[in-house]
Amino acid sequence: MSNSQMTPRRAAGIAAGRLSADQLAENFDDLHAPYAPHEAAVAADRCYFCYDAPCVTACPTDIDIPLFIRQIQTGTPEAAAKTILTQNILGGMCARVCPTETLCEQVCVREVSEGKPVEIGRLQRHATDTLMEAGVHPFTRAKPTGKKVAVIGAGPAGLACAHRLAMHGHEVSLYDAAPKPGGLNEFGIAAYKSTDDFAAREVNWLMQIGGITLHSGKALGRDLEISSLQKEYDAVFLGLGLGGVSALRAAGEDRGGVEDAVSFIADLRQASDLATLPVGRHVVVIGGGMTAVDAAVQSKLLGAEHVTIAYRRDRAAMSASRYEQDLAASHGVNILFNAQPVAVHGNGAATEVEFEYTATQNDTLTGTGETTRIKADQVFKAIGQTLEDAPDGLKIEQGKIAVMGAGRTSQKGTWAGGDCATGGDDLTVTAVAEGRDAAQDIHTTLMG
Amino acid sequence: MADLTSTFVGIKSPNPFWLASAPPTDKEYNVRRAFEAGWGGVVWKTLGSEGPPVVNVNGPRYGAIYGADRRLLGLNNIELITDRPLQQNLREIKAVKRDYPDRAMVVSLMVPCEEEAWKAILPVVEDTGADGIELNFGCPHGMSERGMGAAVGQVPEYIEMVARWCKQNTRMPVIVKLTPNITDIRKPAEAAKRGGADAVSLINTINSITSVNLDTMSPEPSIDGKGSHGGYCGPAVKPIALSMVSEIARHADTAGLPISGIGGVTTWRDAAEFMSLGCGNVQVCTAVMTYGFKIVSEMISGLSDWMDEKGHTSTADFVGQAVPNVTDWQYLNLNYVAKAKINQDSCISCGRCYAACEDTSHQAISMSPGRTFEVIDAECVACNLCVDVCPVEDCISMEQMAPGEIDPRSGKLVEKDYANWTTHPNNPGAVAAE
Ligand SMILES: Cc1cc2nc3c(=O)[nH]c(=O)nc-3n(C[C@H](O)[C@H](O)[C@H](O)COP(=O)(O)OP(=O)(O)OC[C@H]3O[C@@H](n4cnc5c(N)ncnc54)[C@H](O)[C@@H]3O)c2cc1C
Ligand SMILES: Cc1cc2nc3c(=O)[nH]c(=O)nc-3n(C[C@H](O)[C@H](O)[C@H](O)COP(=O)(O)O)c2cc1C
Ligand code: SF4
Ligand code: SF4
Ligand code: SF4
Numbered sequence: 001m002s003n004s005q006m007t008p009r010r011a012a013g014i015a016a017g018r019l020s021a022d023q024l025a026e027n028f029d030d031l032h033a034p035y036a037p038h039e040a041a042v043a044a045d046r047c048y049f050c051y052d053a054p055c056v057t058a059c060p061t062d063i064d065i066p067l068f069i070r071q072i073q074t075g076t077p078e079a080a081a082k083t084i085l086t087q088n089i090l091g092g093m094c095a096r097v098c099p100t101e102t103l104c105e106q107v108c109v110r111e112v113s114e115g116k117p118v119e120i121g122r123l124q125r126h127a128t129d130t131l132m133e134a135g136v137h138p139f140t141r142a143k144p145t146g147k148k149v150a151v152i153g154a155g156p157a158g159l160a161c162a163h164r165l166a167m168h169g170h171e172v173s174l175y176d177a178a179p180k181p182g183g184l185n186e187f188g189i190a191a192y193k194s195t196d197d198f199a200a201r202e203v204n205w206l207m208q209i210g211g212i213t214l215h216s217g218k219a220l221g222r223d224l225e226i227s228s229l230q231k232e233y234d235a236v237f238l239g240l241g242l243g244g245v246s247a248l249r250a251a252g253e254d255r256g257g258v259e260d261a262v263s264f265i266a267d268l269r270q271a272s273d274l275a276t277l278p279v280g281r282h283v284v285v286i287g288g289g290m291t292a293v294d295a296a297v298q299s300k301l302l303g304a305e306h307v308t309i310a311y312r313r314d315r316a317a318m319s320a321s322r323y324e325q326d327l328a329a330s331h332g333v334n335i336l337f338n339a340q341p342v343a344v345h346g347n348g349a350a351t352e353v354e355f356e357y358t359a360t361q362n363d364t365l366t367g368t369g370e371t372t373r374i375k376a377d378q379v380f381k382a383i384g385q386t387l388e389d390a391p392d393g394l395k396i397e398q399g400k401i402a403v404m405g406a407g408r409t410s411q412k413g414t415w416a417g418g419d420c421a422t423g424g425d426d427l428t429v430t431a432v433a434e435g436r437d438a439a440q441d442i443h444t445t446l447m448g
Numbered sequence: 449m450a451d452l453t454s455t456f457v458g459i460k461s462p463n464p465f466w467l468a469s470a471p472p473t474d475k476e477y478n479v480r481r482a483f484e485a486g487w488g489g490v491v492w493k494t495l496g497s498e499g500p501p502v503v504n505v506n507g508p509r510y511g512a513i514y515g516a517d518r519r520l521l522g523l524n525n526i527e528l529i530t531d532r533p534l535q536q537n538l539r540e541i542k543a544v545k546r547d548y549p550d551r552a553m554v555v556s557l558m559v560p561c562e563e564e565a566w567k568a569i570l571p572v573v574e575d576t577g578a579d580g581i582e583l584n585f586g587c588p589h590g591m592s593e594r595g596m597g598a599a600v601g602q603v604p605e606y607i608e609m610v611a612r613w614c615k616q617n618t619r620m621p622v623i624v625k626l627t628p629n630i631t632d633i634r635k636p637a638e639a640a641k642r643g644g645a646d647a648v649s650l651i652n653t654i655n656s657i658t659s660v661n662l663d664t665m666s667p668e669p670s671i672d673g674k675g676s677h678g679g680y681c682g683p684a685v686k687p688i689a690l691s692m693v694s695e696i697a698r699h700a701d702t703a704g705l706p707i708s709g710i711g712g713v714t715t716w717r718d719a720a721e722f723m724s725l726g727c728g729n730v731q732v733c734t735a736v737m738t739y740g741f742k743i744v745s746e747m748i749s750g751l752s753d754w755m756d757e758k759g760h761t762s763t764a765d766f767v768g769q770a771v772p773n774v775t776d777w778q779y780l781n782l783n784y785v786a787k788a789k790i791n792q793d794s795c796i797s798c799g800r801c802y803a804a805c806e807d808t809s810h811q812a813i814s815m816s817p818g819r820t821f822e823v824i825d826a827e828c829v830a831c832n833l834c835v836d837v838c839p840v841e842d843c844i845s846m847e848q849m850a851p852g853e854i855d856p857r858s859g860k861l862v863e864k865d866y867a868n869w870t871t872h873p874n875n876p877g878a879v880a881a882e
Contacts, residue, residue, distance in 0.1 A: 038518070045516035048839050051799025054819065113796035113840070 009303060013349070013377050014257060016278040018303025024274045027301035031192040032096075032122055040126040044073035047118045048109060055104040055120060060424065060433040061088035065104060069123055081131035082138045084124055089163045089436070090156055092132060092202050093185050094429045095125035096193045099290070101323040103429070132201070137208035142169035144211075147446045150175065150233040152220050155183020156428045157239030157418025159206055160435030161442075165237075166211035168443045173233070174212050177219035177389075183241055183418075185428065187266040190294040192301070194269075219389065226391035230413055235442045238401065238409070238416040239435055242385035242426070248286065252344030253381075261285060261295035261382035268298055280378025283307045284353045286341055287382030288318040293325070295380045296333045307333045308374055312340040312358055312365060336374075340367065350379050387420055397422050407438030415442055450755035451762050452748065454488065456728040457621040457646040457706050459579040461488035461552040464763055465719065465747050468710050468731035469494050469556035469582060469625075472741075474530055476540035483544070485741035486748060489552025491649075491731060494529035494584045495537055497559045497569060502528045508669035511658030513684060522684035523734045524658040526669065526676060529558050529584070534572075542576040553577070554623065558584040558596050561606055563613045570618040580620045583610060583645075585636070586627035586652020598652070601627035604639035611643025623708060626650040626692075628685075633692040637702045648696065649708035649731060651689045653679020682734035686712030690725055694774045697726030714743075716750025723763060724770035778870055783863040785849040786830040788812070788823045794843040795821060801834035801844060809833050826856040 009018050019027070035043065047069040055065045063084050071080035084091035100106075100121040111117035131138065147170045151162045154176035162172045180186050185199040207214070218224055220240070229236050245260045247253065257280065271277045279302040285292045288311035300307045309328060311318055314337050318325065325335060339355035346352065353376045356367040387399055395402040395410035400422045407415040417434030424430040454464040466489040467473050467482055474493035482490060496502060504527055513522035530537060545553045555578045559565040573581060585601030593599075600606045607624060614622045624640035626633060628651040637648050655677045657667045667675030689711025696702045709727030713719055714735040722730050735743055760766050790801070790813075797819040805813040812827035813834060823834075823844075835844045849855060851864030869875050 042517045048798045048800060050797075051803040052815070052819075053799075054797070109796040109798045 010281060010305060012281060014278045014280045017275045018279065018281075019275070021273075021275055024302070028191050028195070028274065030195050031190075032125075034129060035122055035126045040072055040077075040123060043119050043123055044069045046110060047073070050109055054107040054109065055118075058104045058107045059087075060103070060427070060429045061091075061094070061436070062433075063087045063091070063124070065120055068127060069118065069120070072123055072127055077127045077130040078134065078136065078138075080123075080127035084127055085131075085138065087436075088429065088432050089160050089206055090185070090202065090428065090432050091124060092128035092205075093156070093189075093194065093199065094432065095121050095128055096198065097185075097189050098429050099321050099324065099427070102321045132205055137205060139163075139167055139209055141167055141209060141211055144171070145169040145447065147171065147234045148173065148232070149235045149237065149442060149446075150229045151237045151239065152176075152224070152229075153183065153239035153241060153418070153420075154178075154181035154203070154214065154216075155239055155241050155418060156185060156431035157241075157420075157435035157438075158183070158237065159203065159239075160432040161237045161239060161415075161417065161439040162212045162435075163206055163209055164436050164439035165442060166209045168439070168447075170211070170234075170443070170446070172212045173215060175215045175218040175220065175224060177217070177222070179216055181214055181216060183239075187269055188262060188291075189269075189428070190265070190298060191269055192298075220391065221389045226393075226414070230411075234413075234446055236414045237407070237435070237438055237442065238391075238414065238420060239418045239431070240387070240389055240416075240420040242419045243388035244386035245381060246384040246386055248341055248381050248383065250341040250343055252346065252350070255344050255346050255379075256349035257346070257377055258344055258350055258379045258381065261287065261291050261380040262385065264295055264380055265291070265298065268302075274302065277302060279304050280376065281305050282375040283378045283380065284374055284376040285309045285380040285382055286353075287311065287380075287384070288313065288320060289382065289384070290320050290324060291385075292380075292382035293320045293328045293333075295382055297328055297331045299378070299380075300331045300333055304378075306375065308336055308376075309333060310336045310339045310341065310353070310355055310374070312338065313360070314338055339372065340365075342367075342371065344376075344379055345373070350376055352376055353379055385419070390420065406441035407434055408441065450752045450760060452488075452752060452755075454729050454763050456552070456708065457580065457623065459489070459552045459554065459621060460550070461729070462550060463488035463744075463748055463751075464723065464729035465744050466490060466552060466554075466708070466729055466731045467736060468733040469584065470733040470737070471527070472733065472736050475532065475537075476544055479540075479544050480547070482736075482741050483548045483551050486744045487551070487741065488729070489554065489579075491554045491556050491582050492537070492541055492578075494556040494558045495534055495569070495573070496529050497565055498534050501531045501533055504528055504531050505671050507671035509678075511668040511678065513658055513682075520734075520738050521682060522656075522658070522680055523682040523737065524656045524669070524678040524680050525653065526678040529556075538572055538576050541573075541578055545577045545579075552579050554580040554582050556582045556584050556625070561595060561600055561610065566610065566613045567617050570614065570620075574618055574620060578620065580623060580646075581614065581618065582623040582625050582649060583614065584625050584652070585610075586625045586650075598627040598629055601625075601636060601652075602630050604635045607636050608639040608643035611640050611645040615644040621646040623647045623649050625652055625710075627652045628654050628688060628692055628711075633695050634699045634702060637696045637699070637705065641702055641705050645705075647706035647708060647728070648702075649710055650692055650696075651685065651711040653681045654685055654688065656680035681711065682738075683712045683714050686714075686718060690721060693722060693727060694725045694771065697768060697771045698774050716747040716754065719747060720751060720754060720766070721770075723767050725774070726768040726771050728763075728767055779868050781866045781868060782872060783851075783865060783867045785855050785862045786846040787825050787828050787849060788830060788832075788834050788844050789847045790821055790823055790834075790844050791842070792820070794840050796840055796843075797821065798839060800837045800839065804833050804837045828857065 049066045068080040068083040104120045105117035108117035151158045151174045182199040283299040283304040285296040338358045343354045352373045357370045401416040403421045407417040415438040417438045418431035419426045452463040469491040473490045509527045511524040515521045624645045659668045707727045709722030710731040713730045713732045719730045802813045849862045
């Protein structure tokens, strides 16, 4: 049997098994392979150990980057890992998913001067992987305080908060609506950024601190009430993320094949065999963020023949970094700028998406009247997530839970952080920083 | 292309690049290939007296110090003189010299400190047609325990005596190789000269332990859990070698004595520096042990291009050119005032200069919002530390203040006349200025 028969690459519509198992395994391998020890040494040698280093300022969790790189350079990657994890307990995941090109590496003096930054992310991974492979959890709990805190949402924000609280000796109940902890680390991050079940391994590693009781499958609003939690616990932290999906507001949005990009990625992340995961031959992704890029690239890696990202503004306005855009382009994804969807055409199932070109005039985006149609048997919506399940009574600003200082909500005794709360970019590392800082604030408040 | 031919104590070679007495020159196979690669001459690996050869350890002989990317900066060895039979070495030397008459063939020797021993070996070496001999008074390990090598090199009287025996018993030019493991390098050089030596070569290797294995607590290189000090060489020793060379070149009693420069020579530039401090030629060991014989091509092209650029037609034009500029600290011009200046266009804002000056020097660099680093002239003593730690070449420069300006640090006028410590009012032993 020829390969093309075994793997129906160009099957029409949305079909599974476009690529062979080997091809799929290769496609979804680590985006950035881990360093070999010598590579790490060479990479570490490039760091200048800057004074008051700009990379540290750019890191939302304030990791002492020059210090941890020097620790790698002197042959103590475990000490480096401890430096990282003290600030950022999900330093392993952040090393894999942080858009370093817009954070630490963007301002690294070597990026600014020669366009080639110290590879901080990969070095961070080298350190944290070394420690985690050794099975070491370098933190211990303070003696019990007798205080109880409920953390809702086991995504990066909730996990970071829970760990820091546990470290301070508090008793943490960690609730999550999903069957598995990790939040978007488990269900959202592109598969080639978190290989070998890293998200789950990291959570297990984190839980070694002790003092955290995980309750999966428990949703706030369905199984839990905020008012009773507030009574039962000394403090409540909300790390709900953004569970809803923005609507397209284009005709034909309900046609077959029009799907939510985040659910597609979640299915992909949870698939035990990628060959069973259906993908269109012609895929159109609508949106301009990381989710759009991830959905497009992973469609391509699953074997979609043509993949287009359509974004309604220009390149500069795109929230996916230039690096992410280039990553998409290098995988053969076509990016169409200044095009907004007006209709999904088809007969039951989608066959085409119609776009109207746009232009920005006086800061407002307007359609030019000119349209184009792109073939599509699968259409992914990636135009942003929205807050769901926010408890009544909490002040909401711009669609998020309003917080002041280190995550204090409008209700005393309730904190929030991560994507569901105002302030900061919607990034894993920001969620970690906010969860950690809220925990710190909860601790000071409770121990006052 | 400039003329690189060199004549050192009457020995001609097509270029001033010789291989030092060491493993690269330990046998015919190596030396033939070195000559094919373009080396101007060799000093054959040190020969001992007739009889059973010495034995080397059978474990590791070398240890190393690295810079970034495992670039070898320093090498340490516990190897002895040749461990091959004397007659075999002599046969090979003769064969190679016959086939490469235009290359320098010097033979390194180390025999017991008795005239008979030297009388025995000199004629057999002469027989090979070799151009000269080098007396190895430098080897710091193994041989010195047997009363040879550094054990002789550390006693000027012995050097003088052995040099004299050699001069009396051979027609070949005699080069005395000096050990750096002493306090004042001028003393053995003077002794060599008194004994009639034609030249000195330096440095041999420096006593060293490269590292300690923190698991086994053994010095490296470790032989069965024990280590002994070895000889240090390679790029790391160049500054020490340059200083010793300059001491001999400018010392009244030894000035003019031909010097063959050794110690960390790795590039054409190193060679030019040694020669500018008075060396007629250079010898190389660690660099070839690291990169192979081929590096001589770079040395030849680099030196030749530089000579063309400077208008030198022969190496003699620049040998010793820098010697008059080596002086004692007390004669340095204290009226020379400089200030560090940061070129803001090339500064990458790493802040290293700031950390260095603020934490360890004179608090003479300011850091402003936006990571702008500037020198505060009123504090800068022009120590050069910031220049040395700045990762960007030529980003910080030392700029001389013009005479007549006021130094904002001292509040004093910058004098145009030279004045040094010997006449300085703070010097209790100052002599009145004329
Ligand atoms: C497709 C995609 C790709 C991304 N890629 C990157 C990337 O490469 N790099 C990067 O830095 N960021 C990336 N992000 C953003 C990043 O994943 C988020 O910013 C981060 O996960 C936010 O963490 P969080 O803890 O606030 O929320 P989440 O990770 O969303 O976690 C929220 C948790 O709360 C639980 N929850 C929600 N509602 C309830 C409820 N009512 N009761 C109980 N539990 C509830 C959810 O089940 C979930 O486990 C990506 C996001 C998406 C969608
Ligand atoms: C492994 C090794 C063996 C050496 N053996 C000798 C020797 O037998 N006789 C000698 O005069 N010098 C010997 N040397 C010293 C070198 O000739 C040379 O003086 C020294 O290495 C400094 O030069 P470099 O920095 O170019 O290596 C040896 C050096 C090394 C590394
Ligand atoms: S900015 Fe770059 S060079 Fe400087 S400390 Fe950070 S990583 Fe190192
Ligand atoms: S030369 Fe010395 S004193 Fe002056 S700025 Fe540089 S480090 Fe500071
Ligand atoms: S060390 Fe050099 S590059 Fe760094 S801040 Fe100072 S002047 Fe600028």
